[in-house]
Amino acid sequence: MDADTYLLFEDYLDGRLSDEEKRMFEARLTSDAEFQNSFTTYKELNAFGKHTIGKATEREDFRQNIAKVANDYARTEPTTISKIRQLRPWQYAAAATVLVLIAISYFQFFAIPTYDDYREFSPISISVRGTESTSELLQRAQTAYNNENFEAAAVAFTRLRNAGEGSPEILLYNAIALTESDEEETAAELYNELMNGDSVYAEEAIWYAALNRLKQEKHSLAKELLKNVPSTSPYYQKAQKLQKKL
Amino acid sequence: MQNKNVHSDQRYVDGLAQNDTAIINAIYKNFVPKVVGYIRKNSGSEAQAQDLVQEVLMVIYDQAHQQDLKLTCPFDAYFFLLCKRKWFNQLKKKRLQKVTINEEIVSEHKEADQFAFETTVFEExxxxxxxxxxxxxxxxxxxxxxxxxxDDMQKTAEKLDISYAYARKKKSLCIGQLTELIQASPKYEQLK
Structure with a gap:
């Protein structure tokens, strides 16, 4: 295109052409492809210059604004992306452990309690002023009990009682050994004897008598016994919890 | 395309043109996560996705100012397609992956395809x-x-200490020269 044509483009865009000149210009746009292509580019360059050069400050403001919003977005939503980030093997292990612990806690809380959940033993040391034979029996009973050999302990304790050494302490451990030896009914008789007495082992006997019934899965009997554990007993809290679970 | 009814999502284009922070926030909240997710799934990083989104928003801003951009399709479809195309083109340039514009980069919205195409040509x-x-x-x-x-020929003439008519003539000659440089470029034929 020559210089006059470019000035004509400028005149048209500025609205400086008369109606007739404008009509002729538009007619040429439809009939002359080269003229049309040149005018289109000229017009686009004019718009490009007005915007990118003329509005450079506004463009920069916009650029900074989107960068700021992008930063704010990245801070407040760290993640869409970290939300879907890959877990490392140890994180899977940790997550699995937590799940297992939750499952165990859940199980322990809601599952039906069993005797095994509550049985606990500590070594015993009983002293009696008996004969040499009863001392030997007592020693055997204690050793067996402390080694959790309850059948042998139950036999030894029973022989001790039969030999006249029926102290409440021996009675209690004999009963526990019988419970452990699956002789719950015999054990129950000994617990009853203790509970009906006034020894210091009476309260402890209620707790173990309840566990004895728990082992038999006689839950209602166990609950009745647990109700009788006095609030002053060191077993009171445990008894209350077990009673609720049952 | 301009004859059809303008979509209500035109507010996003207008908001960008006006540098409306609330609209930019809405775009980041509603549409950007999908783009970032897509780019991350296709060999890109979070940072690359964020850069690309900003470039695309800049192009829409420029086009809204320079042309009469009136959307007749949802902004989501248009914006997502633009970002997808731009990302595939970047991958292609880096030769990270053999990429062709295939059906995967075509939106369900035919109009969105057309708008995205026009914006891509505009950017080029x-x-x-x-x-x-x-x-x-x-x-x-x-x-x-x-x-x-x-943006005022009288002030331009005064500043350059030349006549108003000469300033207009010089302007038309310079844009004319630029027009010829562009038309002589091999790239021009592809964009015409």
Whole structure:
């Protein structure tokens, strides 16, 4: 295109052409492809210059604004992306452990309690002023009990009682050994004897008598016994919890 | 496309053109996560996705100012398609992956395809205009900078201490030269 044509483009865009000149210009746009292509580019360059050069400050403001919003977005939503980030093997292990612990806690809380959940033993040391034979029996009973050999302990304790050494302490451990030896009914008789007495082992006997019934899965009997554990007993809290679970 | 009813999502285009922070926030909240997720799934990083989104928003801003961009399709479809195309083109340039514009980069919205195509052509042209402007003689570059910065031919003439008519003639000659530089570029034929 020559210089006059470019000035004509400028005149048209500025609205400086008369109606007739404008009509002729538009007619040429439809009939002359080269003229049309040149005018289109000229017009686009004019718009490009007005915007990118003329509005450079506004463009920069916009650029900074989107960068700021992008930063704010990245801070407040760290993640869409970290939300879907890959877990490392140890994180899977940790997550699995937590799940297992939750499952165990859940199980322990809601599952039906069993005797095994509550049985606990500590070594015993009983002293009696008996004969040499009863001392030997007592020693055997204690050793067996402390080694959790309850059948042998139950036999030894029973022989001790039969030999006249029926102290409440021996009675209690004999009963526990019988419970452990699956002789719950015999054990129950000994617990009853203790509970009906006034020894210091009476309260402890209620707790173990309840566990004895728990082992038999006689839950209602166990609950009745647990109700009788006095609030002053060191077993009171445990008894209350077990009673609720049952 | 301009004859059809303008979509209500035109508010996003208008909001960008007006540098409306609330609209930009809405775009980041509603549409950007999908783009970031897509780019991350296709060999890109979070940072690359964020850069690309900002470039695309800049192009929409420029086009809204320079052309009469009126959407007749949802903004989501248009924006997502633009970002997808731009990302695939970047991958292609880096030869990270053999990529062709295939059906995967075609939206369910035919109109969105058309709008995205037009915006892509617009962006390419802007890049060509920039490159060619730098090839223009210094006298023309300086004159056009004053012309566009002042946006007033009378003030331009006064500033350059030339007559109003000569300023207009010089402006038309310089843009004419630029037009010829562009038309002589091999890239122009692809964008015409």
């Amino acid at each position: 042209k802007q890049s060509l205009f920039n490159d060619m402007f730098k090839k223009l003689g210094k006298a023309c570059q300086d004159l056009l900078k004053v012309v566009f910065e002042l």
